[in-house]
Amino acid sequence: MANQVTLEELVDLIQNAVRPGPITRIFGLGSTGINEVSEVLRRFANSNGTGESVESLLGSSPLNSPLNGIIGIIINIIEGFINPRPTLPSPFARLARANLGNNVLMTxxxxxxxxxVAEVGSWYVVLTEAAGSTVIVNLENTTAFQPYNPGVA
Amino acid sequence: MTFAERVRECVGEIVHVATIVDTVPGILLSSNNNFLTLRASSAVGYGPTGNVATLTSSTAFVRTTE
Incomplete structure (x- = not known):
């Protein structure tokens, strides 16, 4: 089984890469900038699970704004690895929203x-079944959507 | 609101979590972007009593009956 990489280890890896490595050259950071980047990454690692946003982490740092942008990019990349989430709504969400209150079939x-259809989010739909139960459908694993009125031929 | 956040509103309720290979009944304990965790029991047909974690990204739907 492959070893699981913890968030702290991942941040260490990034910090090591940031030091005199390629990221430094790409972003043109000096030694002060590297230390500030490391500090914010450390704070990010400690904030994991607290729900603290990137903006609040950057807001409490003494960094100037160009560096904030760079750190924000790096943190967003790390967050993407740790917790990938679709940013755009599912294409089914629009269809479902157009059918709020209607009976539908979802495959x-x-x-x-x-x-x-009782409720529609970006990546979920809440259905009320005939028996009265509620179904929360994950649009990530939905393959078809069909308005369906069994009373109409 | 994400799927996981919406499901989190059902914590404490009896749910059926449907995945591509199985449906797991139990009491929903937690929900986040990684896992939905249930307390399953032999009484509801999923092996011995214990916590079951299903991948959120592999969950097709969650049915609640309350």
Missing amino acids: TTAGTVEGV
């Missing part, structure tokens, strides 16, 4: 569910 990787 997922675990089968088909049917119900009235």
